[in-house]
Amino acid sequence: MTGSAPPAVLRFAGVSKSYREAGREHRVLDGVDAEIRAGELVVLLGRSGSGKSTLLHLAAGIDRPSVGEVYLEGRPLGRLSEDERTRLRRDRIGFVFQFFNLVPTLDVEENVLLPFELRGGVRRAERERAVELLAEVGLADRRAQFPDRLSGGEQQRVAVARALAADPALVLADEPTGNLDLETGLEVLDLLDRLTRRAGKTLLMVTHAREVMGIADRLLALDHGRLVELPAPERP
Numbered sequence: 001m002t003g004s005a006p007p008a009v010l011r012f013a014g015v016s017k018s019y020r021e022a023g024r025e026h027r028v029l030d031g032v033d034a035e036i037r038a039g040e041l042v043v044l045l046g047r048s049g050s051g052k053s054t055l056l057h058l059a060a061g062i063d064r065p066s067v068g069e070v071y072l073e074g075r076p077l078g079r080l081s082e083d084e085r086t087r088l089r090r091d092r093i094g095f096v097f098q099f100f101n102l103v104p105t106l107d108v109e110e111n112v113l114l115p116f117e118l119r120g121g122v123r124r125a126e127r128e129r130a131v132e133l134l135a136e137v138g139l140a141d142r143r144a145q146f147p148d149r150l151s152g153g154e155q156q157r158v159a160v161a162r163a164l165a166a167d168p169a170l171v172l173a174d175e176p177t178g179n180l181d182l183e184t185g186l187e188v189l190d191l192l193d194r195l196t197r198r199a200g201k202t203l204l205m206v207t208h209a210r211e212v213m214g215i216a217d218r219l220l221a222l223d224h225g226r227l228v229e230l231p232a233p234e235r236p
Contacts, residue, residue: 005037006037006038006039006040007037007038007073007074008035008036008037008038008071008074009036009037009038009072009073009169009170009202010035010036010059010070010071010072010170010202010204011034011035011036011070011071012032012033012034012035012055012058012059012068012070012227013033013068013069013070013071014031014032014033014067014068014069015029015031015032015033015058015065015067015068015069015070016029016030016031016032016065016066016067016068016225017029017051017054017058017063017065017066018066027225028051028054028225029051029054029055029058029065029222029225029227030224030225030226031068031225031226032055032068032225032226032227033227034220034227036170036202036204036218037202038169038200038202039197039200039201039202040202040203040217040218041193041196041197041202041203041205041215041216041217041218042202042203042204042205042216042217042218042219042220043205043207043212043213043215043216043218043219043220044056044204044205044206044207044220044221044222045207045213045219045220045221045222045230046221046222046223050222050223051222051225052174052206052207052222053174053206055206055222055227056172056174056204056206058070058077059072059170059172059204060089060093060095060172061077061080061085061088061089062089064077064078065078072088072092072093072169072170073092073169075088090115090118090119090166091119091166091168092168092169092170093168093169093170093171093172094115094162094163094164094165094166094168094170094171094172094201095163095171095172095173095174096156096159096160096163096171096172096173096174096176096192097159097174097175097176098174098175098176098178098179099179100147100152100155100156100158100159100179101159102147102155102158102159102162103147104146104147104148105146106146106147107143107144107145107146108134108139108142108143108144108145108146108147108150108158109127109130109131109134109143109144111147111158111162112130112133112134112158112161112162112165113126113127113130113165114162115162115165115166116130116165116166119166126165129165130161130165131143133161133164133165134158134161136161136195137157137158137160137161137191137195138157139154139157139158139161142154151184152179152180152184153180153184153187153188156176156179156180156184156188157188157191159176160176160188160191160192160195164195164196164199164201167199168201169201169202170201170202170203170204171192171196171201171202171203171204172204172206173192173203173204173205173206173207174206175206175207176188176189176192176205176207177189177207177212178207189212189215190215192205193215219231
């Protein structure tokens with residue numbers, strides 16, 4: 001007897017998204033159906049302008065589909081209020097951005113603790129978790145440094161620690177290596193892969209860099225608004 005499949009953390013059900021540009025409707029996504037299950041590392045490929053970031057914004061509840069629905073842990077994001085979606089993002093989603101998005105006036109440890117501050121305060125256990133995560137990403141000795149004293153790769157390591165700090169169900173990574181050289185980018189990818197898998201997190205990584213395909217459980221691609229699944233390469 002085989003076990004049941006892990007639950008879907010993120011689901012797109014008939015999702016289309018259109019914008020009006022110069023008086024004409026421009027359809028970015030066209031009938032997207034997909035499920036991303038607990039513990040999966042999914043890489044989304046596509047050329048620039050193909051709708052990757054739009055899909056990510058819909059997954060986070062930052063934007064709403066023109067048609068269809070997006071579900072996070074079974075909750076329909078389109079039926080939630082703006083405040084409810086904001087709380088859901090804060091509590092259940094971690095973000096890693098291309099340009100790091102660290103707060104320049106906060107030191108490294110304070111940046112990692114930011115998700116807890118947004119919840120209303122930092123407790124001892126949360127501070128200990130931040131210190132532990134910084135050790136995991138190799139920055140335990142840089143806790144009191146400010147972002148402008150770090151290299152790009154180090155800043156992205158801080159961003160990875162921050163994304164995992166509040167124990168999210170889903171991590172969304174938008175071109176996390178796009179502002180790094182190839183060697184540093186691959187180190188960050190390895191770190192994301194290792195830490196999210198060890199914690200059993202679900203990771204959706206948006207990229208146009210095919211170098212990252214080797215770490216994926218699944219490969220999805222956007223082509224003219226449609227989402228297709230590609231054969232995933234064998235992991236070494």
